[in-house]
Amino acid sequence: MATGFNWFLVLSAVFLCNLVKSLLPSISSCLSKLFQKDAEQETGMRMEIQNMRMELSTVNMMDEFARYARLERKINKMTDQLKTLVKSRTAQQAKMKWIVNIAFYILQAALMISLILKYYADPVTVVPSKWISPLEKLVAFPSGVTGGVGITCWLVVCNKVVAIGLHAVS
Amino acid sequence: MELNEEIESSEQQEKRARSAAQRRAEIRRRKLMLNSEDRMKKIVGFSDTDASTGGVVEPRLYLDLDRNEPWSSTASQKRLLPHVSEVAVSNTDPSERVDSDDAAGEEEASRGVRQRPRGELSGEEHSPSPRRGLQKYLCRFDDAMKLRGQLANEKAAQEESSADVEELDSFRFFRLAGSVGLAVFVRIFVCQYLSIFAPFLTLELGYMGLHKYFPKVEKKTKTTMLTAALLLSGIPAEVINRSMDTYRKMSDVFSDLCVYFFTFIMCHEVLLLFGSETV
Numbered sequence: 001m002a003t004g005f006n007w008f009l010v011l012s013a014v015f016l017c018n019l020v021k022s023l024l025p026s027i028s029s030c031l032s033k034l035f036q037k038d039a040e041q042e043t044g045m046r047m048e049i050q051n052m053r054m055e056l057s058t059v060n061m062m063d064e065f066a067r068y069a070r071l072e073r074k075i076n077k078m079t080d081q082l083k084t085l086v087k088s089r090t091a092q093q094a095k096m097k098w099i100v101n102i103a104f105y106i107l108q109a110a111l112m113i114s115l116i117l118k119y120y121a122d123p124v125t126v127v128p129s130k131w132i133s134p135l136e137k138l139v140a141f142p143s144g145v146t147g148g149v150g151i152t153c154w155l156v157v158c159n160k161v162v163a164i165g166l167h168a169v170s
Numbered sequence: 171m172e173l174n175e176e177i178e179s180s181e182q183q184e185k186r187a188r189s190a191a192q193r194r195a196e197i198r199r200r201k202l203m204l205n206s207e208d209r210m211k212k213i214v215g216f217s218d219t220d221a222s223t224g225g226v227v228e229p230r231l232y233l234d235l236d237r238n239e240p241w242s243s244t245a246s247q248k249r250l251l252p253h254v255s256e257v258a259v260s261n262t263d264p265s266e267r268v269d270s271d272d273a274a275g276e277e278e279a280s281r282g283v284r285q286r287p288r289g290e291l292s293g294e295e296h297s298p299s300p301r302r303g304l305q306k307y308l309c310r311f312d313d314a315m316k317l318r319g320q321l322a323n324e325k326a327a328q329e330e331s332s333a334d335v336e337e338l339d340s341f342r343f344f345r346l347a348g349s350v351g352l353a354v355f356v357r358i359f360v361c362q363y364l365s366i367f368a369p370f371l372t373l374e375l376g377y378m379g380l381h382k383y384f385p386k387v388e389k390k391t392k393t394t395m396l397t398a399a400l401l402l403s404g405i406p407a408e409v410i411n412r413s414m415d416t417y418r419k420m421s422d423v424f425s426d427l428c429v430y431f432f433t434f435i436m437c438h439e440v441l442l443l444f445g446s447e448t449v
Contacts, residue, residue, distance in 0.1 A: 007439065126440060135364045149435065157435075159429035164346065 002058025007124040007154060010115055012156040017108050018166055024104060025097075032096040038085060045082045049075060116151050174403050188191040208246055243418035310402060341384040342422070345377055349426045357441070361434075 020027075033039075052075045061068045120142055129147035131135045141150045347372075356369050400410050 007435065052224065067396045112201045125435060125439065128433075131366050154435075157428045157432050162427060162431065164425060 006119060010124055010151065010154055011158050013111060013115060014155065015162050017111065018162045020104060022166055022170065026099040026102060028100040031100060033095045036089060036092065042082065045078055049078050049082065076083050112155065119151035123150055124154045125149050273323065314402055315402060321395065321398060345422065345426055346429050347428040348373060350433045353430045354437055357437040359433050366434055370427065373425065
């Protein structure tokens with residue numbers, strides 16, 4: 001038979017999953033920053049490009065063409081290097097995001113399956129069967145207990161309610 | 171004097187050259203103007219045949235081949251044939267394809283046009299059908315590229331704005347609040363006498379009537395992979411929109427049911443808890 005707070009345990013698990021899901025983008029960005037190499041190099045290059053651009057603006061193209069051209073070539077070369085660096089960083093971020101998402105979905109699936117297996121035979125809560133007629137069999141699935149609320153029905157309901165609640169809050 | 175004569179003769183030569191150039195420009199302009207009409211007719215004719223069943227292309231091609239007209243109109247016909255033959259090779263826009271001038275293709279096409287006898291219908295019956303199929307395929311390909319672009323734009327816009335989900339409009343909030351209120355009321359007063367789903371159904375019927383009194387929120391139809399696939403498979407956009415609308419309404423009812431049932435169970439558990447504590 002159902003113990004007191006099974007429904008609360010399932011609700012908490014669903015709430016936790018949905019909360020982590022909403023925080024996934026920030027988690028993946030934190031992890032990518034943690035594993036990111038050459039972050040300082042990128043900022044250094046940006047500063048250098050900015051300084052060179054400022055210097056370029058002070059140089060007159062007519063009077064000091066050679067210096068102007070040399071500076072412009074340096075800026076272009078450094079900009080290309082920066083673009084390559086940014087590209088690799090973006091690819092790494094996308095890869096990290098993908099890994100985090102996959103890991104989360106695997107964990108979520110594992111949690112849901114374990115909950116279903118745990119409460120396969122026991123309903124999460126029991127109410128008088130005439131309250132939930134004519135859908136008592138559907139609501140009680142898969143426990144089969146008359147008047148009981150089965151794990152699948154409760155999971156679906158909790159998922160929906162938590163999603164609406166988190167959406168309203170965010 | 172001689173100098174003046176020289177100047178005059180050079181000026182006359184210049185005038186003659188300018189007038190010849192002007193004449194050539196005028197001739198070219200007239201040809202372009204005549205061709206543009208024919209071109210537009212063919213473009214409109216092709217877009218009409220895409221919407222309806224293909225029976226229009228065949229007689230148009232037959233008529234075009236039979237016409238014995240000056241070069242300007244036959245040039246547009248010649249452009250049509252190389253356009254159809256080249257279309258498998260290139261992936262350009264239809265407007266660009268129609269306007270493209272391939273001189274070599276025109277010569278081949280003109281030879282082909284002149285050599286075909288007028289009375290020969292059977293050949294014409296067979297050749298337009300692969301062309302029709304090719305045209306259809308190309309139109310679908312264009313639609314697919316446009317939808318792909320649209321999807322990419324929407325995805326980019328969503329990533330920028332990070333406002334992927336629909337906002338809770340006033341009616342939706344009213345529905346949810348009503349479901350919660352009804353669930354509490356039913357748990358306290360009604361559930362001993364009848365099933366909890368009966369009041370819920372009554373509530374949903376009430377919502378259907380109250381819907382018109384709330385401000386309508388225009389929901390932007392998003393192009394998703396599913397809608398793009400359905401569009402490309404030939405299902406009309408109107409049918410897709412109506413189905414999506416029905417699906418949205420059903421999902422609203424399902425959300426109300428979930429909130430109602432959840433609130434009912436929570437109330438029940440809270441009352442049991444307080445009941446056990448007082449005991």
